[in-house]
Amino acid sequence: MDFKTQVTELVTAALNENESLFLIDLHIGVNHAIRVIVDGDQGVSLQECMRISRAVEHNLDRETQDFSIEVTSAGVGEPLSQPRQYIKNIGRKLEVTNLEGHLFSGTLETADQHQFTLQWKQRESKPVGKGKVTVSKTQQLTYDQVSKAKIIVQF
Helix, strand or coil: CCHHHHHHHHHHHHHHCCCCEEEEEEEECHHHEEEEEEEEECECCHHHHHHHHHHHHCCCCCCCCCCEEEEEECCCCCCCCCHHHHHHCCCCEEEEEECCCCEEEEEEEEECCCEEEEEEEEEEECCCCCCEEEEEEEEEEEHHHEEEEEECCCC
C-alpha cells in the first residue's frame, strides 16, 4: 500500500470515531508533509485534532517513511467547500461569488445536500413615484454554481 493510501485510510478511520467531524482537505506535500483540515457540525476541539494526529502518527512507521503531520480545523475565514458546512452555518451572514462573478451577500436561510438560499434586504426605486423602498431579496444557488463562499464574521 502506498503512503497516500495508508494516510487516507488512517484519517478516515479516525474521523469515523466521531460522526460530527468531516474532512475538508487532506494534502501530502514535499518530504511527506501531511496536512489535514477537518470541520465539525459543532466545531472542532483541540483534543479532536490531537486525537486524529495521533491516530495517524502512531500507525505509520517513521523508520520506513519519515513524515510530518499537521491537523487543523477549518478557520473562520476559510471558504466553504462542502454542503455540510453550509448546513451548520444556517442563520449566519454569507458572502457568495457565483461562477459569473456576481457577488451575493445575505443570511443563509436554508441549505441541504444540493442547494442553499440566501436572503437580504435591498433599497430599490419605488415602482410608482419618487423615492426608494426596502425590499427583501432571495437567491437560491446550487453548490456547482458557486465560485467562492465565505462566512462574514460580525463583531
